[in-house]
Amino acid sequence: MEREYMEIIGVAAGFCTTAAFAPQVVRTWKTKSVEDISLGMYCLFCLGVVLWTVYGLLIGSLSVVLANVVTLVLAGVVLVMKLRYGRVSTKSFDKNP
Secondary structure (H helix, E strand, O other), rough: OHHHHHHHHHHHHHHHHOOOOOOHHHHHHHHHOOOOOOOHHHHHHHHHHHHHHHHHHHHOHHHHHHHHHHHHHHHHHHHHHHHHHOOOOOHHHHOOO
């Protein structure tokens, strides 16, 4: 198979796996609810995506680089929202029973 066709398949695969994060970003943005999102999973995932991006750069694969840069942006947005919205308000502890 020619390299050009392999890159097209890679771009299509990258689009699908990257686009899968869009609904999570939209839902988290709208609801500001991050209770069910694992901080550890997103931290580890973002690190893995950074490493995949470096790998893509090292092998010169545009599809790997593009997919992982966009995935990192989307997963990074969810991670930032988890950190921002996941903080427990001290006001909830100030209520008297």
